[in-house]
Amino acid sequence: DAMVIQNPRYQVTQFGKPVTLSCSQTLNHNVMYWYQQKSSQAPKLLFHYYDKDFNNEADTPDNFQSRRPNTSFCFLDIRSPGLGDAAMYLCATSRAGHTTNEKLFFGSGTQLSVL
């Protein structure tokens, strides 16, 4: 049974056209993360939510935004996608918090293409 679900599996958008990726979880975990992974590269953390608290990484472009309307759902909004934003976007969850040894659970990812 899928516990972290990402939709869609593949997303094609046009240069500059806003796009939203979604993530849902059935684990009731406090923390939800968004990672960006380019081909053969390490996943790079964009931001995460600890409950309702949003934590942005310092080097995450302003073009990337996120919303978490409730515990189960989290969205990644890319306001004006550029060609360099084409990547796999991975959502993950954990039980929290920063002083625990909880594992991360990942979704299958959304592969974003920008034309």
Place this chain on the structure above:
Amino acid sequence: KQEVTQIPAALSVPEGENLVLNCSFTDSAIYNLQWFRQDPGKGLTSLLLIQSSQREQTSGRLNASLDKSSGRSTLYIAASQPGDSATYLCAVKGQGGSEKLVFGKGTKLTVNP
């Protein structure tokens, strides 16, 4: 700034061979280290988590070790199988009170039948 390096980037072995994947990190002040598996075009699956106070963790044919002082971890896979073919990534969680995991780029393992 924590940096995680995995060597080699790719490894090809015949079925049945025992193998070791390496991970090194620059800042030894870590909270834990995790090994993940990633199949092509998919998300990551957590394999093993080693707390900073631990030296190793085992799960089935997998054994992960941690030497925090030297900034190294290894993932040992015994009796490799074609189904083990995947990319293996390690990630460290710092002690600085952040939820952030810093990942390596991974080692792409191919086990040939």
